[in-house]
Amino acid sequence: MKTKVYYGEKLFDPRWIEKRKRILHRDNNQCVICGKTGGKLHIHHKQYHFIKRLQKHADPWDYQDSLLTTLCESCHSRGHYRYKVPVKYI
Ligand SMILES: [Zn+2]
Ligand SMILES: [Zn+2]
Numbered sequence: 001m002k003t004k005v006y007y008g009e010k011l012f013d014p015r016w017i018e019k020r021k022r023i024l025h026r027d028n029n030q031c032v033i034c035g036k037t038g039g040k041l042h043i044h045h046k047q048y049h050f051i052k053r054l055q056k057h058a059d060p061w062d063y064q065d066s067l068l069t070t071l072c073e074s075c076h077s078r079g080h081y082r083y084k085v086p087v088k089y090i
Contacts (some may be wrong), residue, residue: 015061019043019068027070033079036072044071044079048087058090 010016023043030037046067049058071079 010060013059013061015059019061023065023068024070026065030070031072031075032069033071033075036075040073042071042073042076044069044076045085048085050087050089052089 020043024041028037029041031041043060045060045063046069047063049063050056051058
């Protein structure tokens with residue numbers, strides 16, 4: 001939920017659109033938890049990075065592919081409700 005606000009205006013950045021496309025393709029355009037295809041798929045960050053030197057969070061496309069995963073809307077919100085995404089200070 002919070003991520004939506006945080007990433008809000010960045011979701012239309014071409015770097016994110018490219019990254020998102022690649023992750024969706026890797027995950028066969030389906031939710032990795034329930035296998036749902038189509039509809040609105042989200043890319044979830046398993047970890048957030050906070051760059052100490054710049055005192056800011058890394059941009060959403062600035063993550064290695066292994067930290068990103070495809071989820072449907074309901075698995076995504078359920079996941080965020082249950083777990084807090086760990087923040088790594090880099
Ligand atoms: Zn799902
Ligand atoms: Zn997420």
